[in-house]
Structure formats: structure tokens, C-alpha cells
Amino acid sequence: MGVMKEQLLARLEELKIEFQQYEHPVVLTVEAQAKHVGHLKGALSKNLFLKDKKQRYYVVSALAETKVDLKVLSQRLGLGKGGLRMAPEEALGEILQVPLGCVTPFALVNETARHVSLLLDQGFKTKESCFFHPLSNDMTIALNARDLDKFLNSIGKLPAYVDLEANPPVGKDHPPDLAALVPSDAPTMADPPTQQGSSQVSEKNHVSSNTQPKVVPAAKPVKSSSAPAKGKSPGAENVLISFADPDKFVEEILEKTAAVILSEFKEENIEKHREELATTASKSISKQLGLELKNLAIIFKNTAYTEGFKAGLHHQPKRM
Template identity: 30%
Template sequence: MAPAEQVEQSLDKMGISYQIVHHPVATTTEEADHYIEGIAGVRTKTLFLTNKKKTACYLLIMDDHQRLDFHRFQELTGAKRPKMASDELLAAKLGLQPGIVSIFGLLNNADHDVQVYFDRAIMDEARMSFHPNINTSTIFVATWDLLKFLQNLGYDYQILDLDDAED
């Protein structure tokens, strides 16, 4: 089954509404943003991270215009020296390729061993956008439904104040 088809079928089974916009290949969030201009919903980037010893994996969803402060992430999560995970680890854990990291990769995480985090700055948005595990489409899902998706898959999540140095 094609990756986007897997995402759509999973959302359909969960009774989750979504909007898909098909477009040419987009390898960066900036490229994808160009194709979805004018459509309501926060543009996200999903980072797949690991710790120094590669004993834990983290999926972080944040606004695509923000930059991650790795020290702040470490401070909030206790992750030891977090860094971007390797392409090999991304493929092994989420079945995805670089440039196509998405929350929907959790459909491929048989071990349920990826910790999920959201930046608080995007949680009040009505909808979020992601690649549906391919980079020729962008999918919009209501934030509440996205949390339902995680719950249906058996994932917990945490909300981090990535830009609030007063924590």
C-alpha cells in the first residue's frame, strides 16, 4: 500500500476528517508552503531526534518557521545530548526517508518506542499540516483530531514550551 494511502485509510478508520493538497515534490517545508498558500492551518515541521547513545527516539512537532534550541529541548525532556537521528534510524523506526518526516510515520513504529512532543506555540491552532508520508502531498488535520490519532495508536504526548526560558 502506498504511504499516503495508508495514512488516509488509517484516518478514515478513525473517523478523522482531513484535507489533502497534491503538489509537485517538496523537499523542504518552504517548498511545501508555496503549494498550500492561503489554506488555513499551521505549517509544521516534524523533527526526528535521538539521544547521544541512540537509546531513545523523539518526534517533535513545531512551527516550520521556528528553529529548535537543542539545549532547551534537553532541559525540558531530560534527553541526553539530543541530536537529529540518522537516516538509517529514521527508516528503521518510522519507515520514512529524510525530507518526509511526519507524525504519520508512527503508523510504522511497531515497537511504539518513539516519544512524541509538541511545541506549545502551535497547540492553539485549529489545524496542522504534514506530509502524509510522501512529499507530493500535504495533509491538513484538526489539532484535536491529531491528538485523537495519537490516542488511537496508543501514543502519549507532551507539550513543551520551547520558547519560554522561564520554565
């Protein structure tokens, strides 16, 4: 059984995360949600649960108005044009452990979702607050991007904000800019038997329907966690430049190490077997950090290749 709504809200309070909550009837679509909270100060979100051909899973969380082209996203992840599709309903219950219409970044709190990759819309950072379901679509909570990051870091998930509408070139001279977000440690899973045409669940079943919430009278307004981001977020070229900087490269490694350690020091782990905690944490860190470093090394290699290619073009002798 997965984490329940009440447990999630309690964890947010323990982390001192400010949020507003709105109770409402069960809803399944963003459109339905808009009828209840669309008039409030905040941004609606749509959340997709996807899989690739190797049975690796992804949650893509975007602003309701953001256009997400799965073909383009597949190429940017290095999966080819047809690499992504909607995950089957069976996987929704087994991996995220939430009902239809309840997919949000919060679903990654469950241990069964440890290997799921999360892609966040860069647009969230420009909003004062955003709406998500807290594992149940009979309630919506509003919080800002900084507090969402705080929650994700507490469960060992390093937030990855990307421009989901970007369409950078991908090819021999342009490595996929989101390749590092493909989960490399996910166990291989066979597709559950489905009837013809049922392998892809309609998008509305996986879209977070942050809708129809009833405003709680005592709710306090959500404070903006950070100033709106100005300009466009880094694209593929800026990502490469970032990893070409040794200081930023090391900083990224240290952040991932801290995230893995935090994910192991959970209250339930400490209460069970204190003497085994060090061994458990050590094995987990070795496994997860090794994979993270591998992904960083791939980006570093791609950076070196790209920069070398550019340098070669720049110093190419002019023809007479």
C-alpha cells in the same frame, strides 16, 4: 515495509477524522511547501527526527515559526546540553520507515517507531488547522489538533504538548520539566557506520515539507476542533502542580492505560489469533504501563521534592 499513504488516509477515515488533502510534487523543505499551501488557511509545520547519546529517538513537531533550541531542549529532558542531535539517515528508514522530508507525527504509526518519543508544539492547539505529510511528501493533509490527538490515541501515543521555546531553569532545585518524555523502554541501538561529518543529517532532510500541494476541488474546509488556547501553556511549575493533585495523578494513569489497550486492539491483531490476544495485550500493558507509571512516579517524586523545598524556604526562621 511501513504503513503506506493510502493506508494512513483510510485509517483517518475509519476514525472519522476530517481532513483536507493536497497533492503536489515531492518537496523536501518547509520553504518549498509554503509556495504551494502557504496561502491556504492553516499552519505549516517542521518536524525533526532526533536521537540522544543512549540511542533513544524523538520526533519534535513544531510550527514552522517556532524556534527550537536543541541545547535547551536537551537540558529540559535531563540529557545535558549536548544530549540531542539529528538522527542518522539510516535510522530514518529503519525506525520511522519514511523517506527524507516525510517526518511527521503520523510516522509513529509504524510498529518500529513504538519507542520513539513525540513532543508537540503547544502552538498547534491555537491553529484552526495544521499541515502535515501523510507518510509521503507528494501530498499534504490539513487537520486540527483535536483530530491529531484522536489519531495518536488510536495508536497508543499519549499526545504531549509543550512550549518548545520555553527556557526554564534546570538544576538541583529545578528538575527537568520534560524528563518524563524520555523513552525509558527503548532498546539500545548502535550507531550505523557513517563517514566523518555524516552522523548528523541536515535539518531540511528531517523537516516535514508540507508544501506544494494541489488543492483537491471537492475538499471540504477543515472545521476547527477546539477554540484557540488562551495564554501560555503550563510550564515546569504547572506540571509539578498538576502531579501534586492525587485526582489528576490517577486520571493520568487511567489515560495511559486506555491508550495502551487501544494500541493492542488493532484489526490485524484480532484477525490473527483471537485466543492469544488477551495474553499479548496483558504482556504489553504490563511492560508499557509499568514504564509509564515509573515516569509518573519520577514526576511525583520531583513534585514532592520541589514542594518540600519551597515549604522549607517559606518557614525558614528569620535571622535576627
